[in-house]
Every structure is written in structure tokens, then in C-alpha cells.
Amino acid sequence: MSHGMLPGVAIASVVGGNLIVGAAVSAFAMAAGVNALRHSREFGRDTSIGLLFVGMLSVGVIVVSHSRSFATDLTAFLFGDVLAIQRPDLLLLSGAVAVVAAVTTGCYRPFLALTFDPRKARTLGLRPDLANAVMLALLTLTMAVAFTVVGTLLTFGMLIAPSAAAMLVARRLPAVMLASFAIGSASTLIGLWISWYAATAAGATIAATAVSIFFVILGARRVTTLLGQHRSPAPNPSSEGTP
Numbered sequence: 001m002s003h004g005m006l007p008g009v010a011i012a013s014v015v016g017g018n019l020i021v022g023a024a025v026s027a028f029a030m031a032a033g034v035n036a037l038r039h040s041r042e043f044g045r046d047t048s049i050g051l052l053f054v055g056m057l058s059v060g061v062i063v064v065s066h067s068r069s070f071a072t073d074l075t076a077f078l079f080g081d082v083l084a085i086q087r088p089d090l091l092l093l094s095g096a097v098a099v100v101a102a103v104t105t106g107c108y109r110p111f112l113a114l115t116f117d118p119r120k121a122r123t124l125g126l127r128p129d130l131a132n133a134v135m136l137a138l139l140t141l142t143m144a145v146a147f148t149v150v151g152t153l154l155t156f157g158m159l160i161a162p163s164a165a166a167m168l169v170a171r172r173l174p175a176v177m178l179a180s181f182a183i184g185s186a187s188t189l190i191g192l193w194i195s196w197y198a199a200t201a202a203g204a205t206i207a208a209t210a211v212s213i214f215f216v217i218l219g220a221r222r223v224t225t226l227l228g229q230h231r232s233p234a235p236n237p238s239s240e241g242t243p
Contacts, residue, residue, distance in 0.1 A: 001143055003053050004030030005152045006060030014063060020092070023152070024144035030056055031136045080151035080203035082192070089148055096145040100138050107134055112173065154207040161210035162187060168217045183213055 008026020012019050033052045104111065110131035113121035121128040143155045150158050166179035191206030198205070 001027040001030045001034075001139060001156075003152060003156070004056035005143060005147055005155075007056055007063060009147070009152065010060045010063035020144050020148070023147050024140055026056065027140045027143050028136070031140060035132070035136065079154055079201055080147065080149050082149045082202045082206065085149065093145055093149075096141055100142060103134065103138060107131060111135060150203040150207055154203055157207045158184065158187075158210055161207070161214050165210075165214040165217050168214075168221055184210065187213060 005023040005027045008022035008024070008029075009019050010022075011017075011026075012022025030052055034049055037052075110121065110126040110128070113124060113126045114128045114131045114135070118128040118132075121131070139159075142159070146155050146158065162180045162184035163176070165183050166176045170176045170179045187210035188206050191209035192202060194200065194209065195202040195205040
């Protein structure tokens with residue numbers, strides 16, 4: 001979905017439309033296509049995602065290549081421009097946060113059941129098909145408003161990296177969600193600080209910081225595990241076979 005936003009952004013820019021609306025429509029089309037092809041018997045879900053990803057990205061590049069006005073804005077569309085965020089953008093982001101938080105709170109049980117076992121969710125009467133559609137709508141909204149900050153190519157990384165890192169430090173889902181929010185916020189602050197002093201692209205530095213935090217936590221966990229195994233007492237051979 002994040003990579004599929006490019007054609008919508010490109011077309012909206014060419015015709016003078018709203019870029020966020022174009023991104024949302026394009027991302028939703030990508031999600032609908034994946035959802036429609038996921039049950040195909042001729043090919044697997046990974047194949048459908050790959051085909052749609054290449055197709056949508058190709059359409060976006062074709063539109064970009066035929067528009068001379070895109071030359072200066074392409075980098076911002078692909079990687080975002082967090083330093084150019086203005087008050088209306090902050091209000092839009094705040095509204096999106098409120099909507100996503102409210103819907104996620106209200107649909108927590110259907111989302112949870114859908115994630116672990118759609119068949120069990122259907123048995124419990126939680127309507128997994130509707131929950132899946134609502135979840136896709138939330139993802140579409142999130143990525144559409146976030147692309148102005150980190151761009152179409154880095155949005156997916158900012159969605160996945162903090163969540164993956166949070167799953168390494170928490171077990172219960174509410175704790176994972178809170179930890180993910182904290183890690184994502186920390187990645188933004190640290191990334192901006194690094195980009196200021198290192199003179200690097202802000203959006204890309206934020207995304208790279210989030211991914212780096214994941215690997216740091218993963219490495220710390222593995223070192224801790226190895227130290228724990230090293231310190232554990234070895235079994236006493238003389239005690240083998242005793243009742």
C-alpha cells in the first residue's frame with residue numbers, strides 16, 4: 001500500500017488535486033487489489049502483492065517521467081519533507097491520530113480476533129470481513145497522511161519498525177501498542193537530532209533510526225540470552241540416573 005501510493009500522488013500533482021486524497025485513493029486501490037486476489041488458486045498472495053506493487057510503482061514512474069514539473073518534488077514525494085510541515089499539516093495529522101485511536105479502541109476485540117484466527121472471529125460473531133475492511137481503511141488513512149512526513153517509500157518502514165521493536169520488549173498487545181508509540185516518537189526525535197547535526201535527509205534519517213532501534217534491541221536480547229545460557233549451571237553427570 002505504501003509503495004502503491006505513488007501513482008495517486010503523481011496524478012493528483014499533475015491535475016492540481018489534493019495530494020493526500022490522491023495518496024489515499026491509490027493506497028486503497030492497492031489494498032483492494034491485494035484483498036481481491038488473496039484467495040486466488042492460480043497464484044499465491046505474495047505473487048499478487050508483488051505484481052500489484054510493480055504495476056502501481058510503474059504507473060507512478062510513468063506519470064512522473066511525463067511531467068517536467070515533478071523534477072523538484074519527486075524526492076519529497078518519495079522520502080517526505082518533515083521540515084516543511086506547517087500548522088494545517090499538524091492539524092491533519094492530529095485529526096488522523098484521533099480517528100485511528102478512537103476506531104482502534106472501539107474495534108480492539110474484532111481486530112485482535114482477526115489477527116490471530118479469522119475463523120475463530122467468525123465463530124464469535126465478530127465479523128472478520130468487516131473488521132478487515134475497517135483495518136485496511138485505517139492503514140490507508142495512516143499512510144496517506146504520513147507520506148508528507150516520511151514519503152511513500154519510508155511510510156511502511158515507520159509502520160513496521162517501531163511495532164517490531166515493541167514486540168521484542170513486551171508480550172501483551174496493549175503494552176506492545178504503547179511501546180510501539182514510544183519507540184516511534186523516540187525515533188522521530190532522535191532522527192531529527194541526527195539529521196540536524198549530520199546534515200542528512202530528515203525523513204530518511206527518522207526511518208533509519210527506527211530500524212536501527214529494532215536491531216539494537218534485537219542484539220541486546222540475543223546477548224542477554226547468550227549470557228544467561230553461559231551463566232546457567234551445567235548438569236552434574238554423577239546425578240544422572242538417580243531417583
